[in-house]
Amino acid sequence: MSHDPTGELTCHPGTTEAFTLRLNHAAGRHLPWTAAQDAILSDVGLSTARSTITGWPGYAPTPLVALEGMADGLGVAQVWYKDEALRFGLGSFKALGGAYAVARLLARQLSERLGREVTMEDVTQRAFPEEAARITVCCATDGNHGRSVAWGAQTFGCACVIFIHAHVSEGRKFAIEAYGAEVRRCSGNYDDSVREAQDAATREGWFVVSDTSYEGYTEIPKDVMQGYEVMACEAFDALPEPPTHIFLQTGVGGMAAAVTALAVRRWGMARPEIVLCDPDQAACWLESFRAGAPAAVGGDLDTLMAGLACGEVSALSWQILRDHGDAVMTVTDASAVAFMRLLARPDGGDVPLVAGESAVAGLAGLAAAMRVPEARKILGLTDASRVLVFGTEGDTDPEVYEALVGADAAAVRSGEA
Numbered sequence: 001m002s003h004d005p006t007g008e009l010t011c012h013p014g015t016t017e018a019f020t021l022r023l024n025h026a027a028g029r030h031l032p033w034t035a036a037q038d039a040i041l042s043d044v045g046l047s048t049a050r051s052t053i054t055g056w057p058g059y060a061p062t063p064l065v066a067l068e069g070m071a072d073g074l075g076v077a078q079v080w081y082k083d084e085a086l087r088f089g090l091g092s093f094k095a096l097g098g099a100y101a102v103a104r105l106l107a108r109q110l111s112e113r114l115g116r117e118v119t120m121e122d123v124t125q126r127a128f129p130e131e132a133a134r135i136t137v138c139c140a141t142d143g144n145h146g147r148s149v150a151w152g153a154q155t156f157g158c159a160c161v162i163f164i165h166a167h168v169s170e171g172r173k174f175a176i177e178a179y180g181a182e183v184r185r186c187s188g189n190y191d192d193s194v195r196e197a198q199d200a201a202t203r204e205g206w207f208v209v210s211d212t213s214y215e216g217y218t219e220i221p222k223d224v225m226q227g228y229e230v231m232a233c234e235a236f237d238a239l240p241e242p243p244t245h246i247f248l249q250t251g252v253g254g255m256a257a258a259v260t261a262l263a264v265r266r267w268g269m270a271r272p273e274i275v276l277c278d279p280d281q282a283a284c285w286l287e288s289f290r291a292g293a294p295a296a297v298g299g300d301l302d303t304l305m306a307g308l309a310c311g312e313v314s315a316l317s318w319q320i321l322r323d324h325g326d327a328v329m330t331v332t333d334a335s336a337v338a339f340m341r342l343l344a345r346p347d348g349g350d351v352p353l354v355a356g357e358s359a360v361a362g363l364a365g366l367a368a369a370m371r372v373p374e375a376r377k378i379l380g381l382t383d384a385s386r387v388l389v390f391g392t393e394g395d396t397d398p399e400v401y402e403a404l405v406g407a408d409a410a411a412v413r414s415g416e417a
């Protein structure tokens with residue numbers, strides 16, 4: 001174990017339980033929610049997203065599960081797990097973001113083309129099918145966001161092209177194609193596929209619906225993140241008392257920023273400690289907090305946690321998490337698999353849960369920190385801590401899930417795994 005004066009702690013290097021923990025010295029509970037941050041995510045925006053999404057066929061809040069056995073095993077008072085495995089039948093929280101952004105885009109574009117206001121209800125009811133069909137949306141994806149965009153395009157009647165990188169599984173490719181999208185595989189990593197999607201959209205006159213933001217592209221990702229806040233709102237409303245800590249897996253940071261944004265607006269200086277959890281093979285938030293500015297991670301980003309395999313943070317997410325993300329940790333692929341299996345076959349009487357590879361980094365980070373007294377001290381974790389985590393996907397690639405867990409989702413949910 002090593003600890004340097006900057007507040008960075010490295011533990012168990014070279015083992016499956018290895019992690020690096022770093023404080024973000026720029027963050028703090030005293031920092032206000034600014035007008036610039038409110039222009040990204042706001043209570044008004046959340047109200048619009050919530051009223052829209054809750055009106056979609058098949059909407060239901062996903063469960064908030066109290067994992068009492070997990071809490072006892074880790075040595076904290078409570079662990080609450082927001083289970084997104086069955087969201088709209090798409091298997092992940094991403095259903096809230098991409099599809100909502102597609103609907104918002106169509107409302108704006110149809111209003112402009114028709115010279116009259118087209119409402120979200122008009123979009124949902126497919127009131128202008130011929131005009132909608134002439135619009136094409138596209139995006140890059142590790143799997144789940146692309147599935148959401150494809151589902152939204154199919155649901156609301158526009159065309160869709162999805163770009164995937166070299167490490168996206170065939171199972172996830174087929175799942176996207178099942179919603180009628182054309183899928184194009186790119187060489188390189190996720191960030192390369194983001195650039196290829198943008199280049200194609202510029203050439204073809206398509207509309208990028210991305211869950212990451214970059215220079216010159218911020219408006220649509222705001223809608224994606226605002227959709228994610230619906231998940232956070234459901235969780236916060238269901239809590240019997242506020243959490244002391246929230247552990248959040250990262251990729252580009254859209255989900256983490258959305259949850260954090262609502263926590264700051266709801267609880268202010270009494271907000272929980274926010275801990276980000278990067279895959280150790282795609283630790284863009286660790287590198288960015290080290291640098292004090294967005295910093296890219298190169299290479300193939302070859303982590304098992306496919307939905308988190310991102311080398312560049314979202315510009316919008318940075319504006320929120322630089323002020324309100326208190327710390328970042330890295331976790332290993334092996335630790336993610338261990339918690340997939342533990343959730344499937346829980347100790348202590350907890351309900352079995354189906355959690356995909358990208359769903360459990362937050363939980364793995366909590367467990368890693370609880371094993372090391374210095375990490376517990378840095379993060380203020382005690383036996384009285386109440387921790388919220390988000391299980392952001394189920395078996396979005398059933399074949400991969402079964403290979404890693406040793407049972408399929410049906411067997412897990414029936415308690416026969």
